Amino acid sequence: MIESGYLLLVEDEPSVQANNKKILNRRGxxxxxxxxxxxxxxxxxxxxxxxxxxxxxxxxxxxxxLLHELRQTSNIPVLMLTAMGxxxxxxxxxEGGGDDYLTKPxxxxxxxxxxxxxxxxxxxxxxxxxxxxxxxxxxxxxxxxNGEDMALSQKEYSLLQQFVQNTEKILSAEYLYKKxxxxxxxxxxxxxxxxxxxxxAKLADSGYTITVSRGKGYYFxxx
Numbered sequence: 061m062i063e064s065g066y067l068l069l070v071e072d073e074p075s076v077q078a079n080n081k082k083i084l085n086r087r088g089x090x091x092x093x094x095x096x097x098x099x100x101x102x103x104x105x106x107x108x109x110x111x112x113x114x115x116x117x118x119x120x121x122x123x124x125x126l127l128h129e130l131r132q133t134s135n136i137p138v139l140m141l142t143a144m145g146x147x148x149x150x151x152x153x154x155e156g157g158g159d160d161y162l163t164k165p166x167x168x169x170x171x172x173x174x175x176x177x178x179x180x181x182x183x184x185x186x187x188x189x190x191x192x193x194x195x196x197x198x199x200x201x202x203x204x205x206n207g208e209d210m211a212l213s214q215k216e217y218s219l220l221q222q223f224v225q226n227t228e229k230i231l232s233a234e235y236l237y238k239k240x241x242x243x244x245x246x247x248x249x250x251x252x253x254x255x256x257x258x259x260x261a262k263l264a265d266s267g268y269t270i271t272v273s274r275g276k277g278y279y280f281x282x283x
Contacts, residue, residue: 065110066090067175070100070126071141072118076164080113083168084175096120101129108134111179116142116153124156128242131157132214133201137178141171156242189224192282194266196221205266215240215251216259223270223280232277 067084071077072095081091092109094100097120103109112130116123127138137160140153145163153161160178162171189196195204201217203210212220218240222231237245237252245252256278260270271279 066092066107068092068094068100068103068109068112070094070097070112070118070123071115072096073115076115076141079168080171083172087172087176097123097126100126104130109136111137111139111175113139113141113175114158116140116144116149124153127153127156127158131242132218132240135198137181139174139178141166189221191224191227192267194220194224194268196224205263210262212259212262213255215255216262219255219259220263223278227280230273230277230279236278 067089069077069080069084069091071080071093074095077093077095081093084091092103094103095118097118100112100114114123114127123140123142127140130136130138138158140158140161141164142149142153142161143164144153150161150163159181160174162174189198193206195207196217197203198221201214203212203217203220219236222236222239233252234245237243240255241251256270263269267283268280269283271281273279
């Protein structure tokens with residue numbers, strides 16, 4: 061049984077929802093169901109789930125939209141569960157932030173094992189990231205310098221998380237944009253430069269800064 065919270069099942073096919081709910085209920089999991097993106101967002105606004113089982117083809121849009129939204133605020137595990145099973149589909153789902161990908165049709169026993177494996181892996185991931193005086197809390201989507209809230213926007217937090225998780229690496233603008241904005245960067249898009257400039261200013265008392273490596277990208281280092 062999961063320690064706390066609930067599993068969110070986002071799926072528009074009633075029979076699939078019923079079968080998944082039945083096997084997970086047998087294991088004692090607390091569940092909420094959503095048949096549309098709108099319903100899923102409402103549950104998430106009310107309380108962040110412990111994990112999400114997410115269909116891609118939904119009546120009011122793509123599950124990839126919700127996946128991208130989640131990755132702006134949380135690292136909760138997401139299992140993509142869909143009939144879209146081409147290699148390109150799988151790559152798109154995993155690159156978009158999915159932790160696992162299972163195509164329909166599937167055996168319920170396999171589904172259960174994949175969900176529980178996902179939860180086991182998530183349980184060993186540190187909930188708080190830290191480097192020097194910097195602390196990042198994925199649950200609250202907040203970052204702190206010596207305990208003081210940095211008051212970051214979601215984009216600024218996501219950028220800082222990428223830098224902290226990739227210290228001593230040069231991260232290209234294209235890589236950062238895709239990770240944070242969830243799409244390819246346009247040549248004339250100034251959003252990344254603006255966000256990094258604001259983040260650099262908020263890092264002023266941390267002992268760290270973001271340096272531009274001309275022609276290569278951005279580098280997170282000690283001042």
